[in-house]
Amino acid sequence: MQVKEYKEQNFRLLICSESDRFEIERLSPRRHIGYLQMYEKGGQLEIRDLWIDEEPEDFRGNGFGSILIEHAFEYAKEKRIDSIFGHTQTDDYKVHRFYEKCGFKVFIDNKHNTAWFLYSSNVGLMDTPDFDQLAKLVGVGNKLGIYEFN
Known part of the structure; x- marks a missing residue:
């Protein structure tokens, strides 16, 4: 599992390359924020699930979903996937x-x-x-x- 920390923004991204899953969590206090689940099919990348937690704290509307999508674009580019x-x-x-x-x-x-x-x-x-x-x-x-x- 690869981990990218963004300390200045107080979150880290966990990249689970073996399962095509990205997880995002707050660093301090440590708390799960959300995840993106992908699947490569027929030379295309399917986003199967994108979830940003709402409870007990609402993380929606703070740009975390966009961060996960941005990393999906990077993943697709690395794998030479066009769509x-x-x-x-x-x-x-x-x-x-x-x-x-x-x-x-x-x-x-x-x-x-x-x-x-x-x-x-x-x-x-x-x-x-x-x-x-x-x-x-x-x-x-x-x-x-x-x-x-x-």
Whole structure:
């Protein structure tokens, strides 16, 4: 496990490379803040879960999720992965805005009640993503009915 400490900002990042998981915790007083779980599939990086703790202390809205996403981008770059994706609920607008702020495009799939968030370092891929391939990667049917989230 690799550890990066950011003492001036009072947190450290634990990089669990064997499981594609990043954890973030406060240094003093020591407290778990959150984590990001990823999975490499078909030359793409899927964000399976991103969680920032709310209780007993709310760490949301303090930039910790963005820090984890930033490290996911670095991880993808090191592994020469061009695209990162994940999905969430269609009505979770706060999460949609978070991913948009981090550089992802958000697309809504009403048929499966799913919102897809996609990022690509290859701009051309973002113009015409292959939704059938994406759906196959995560086990969703091929007829998605997706439109861009506004």
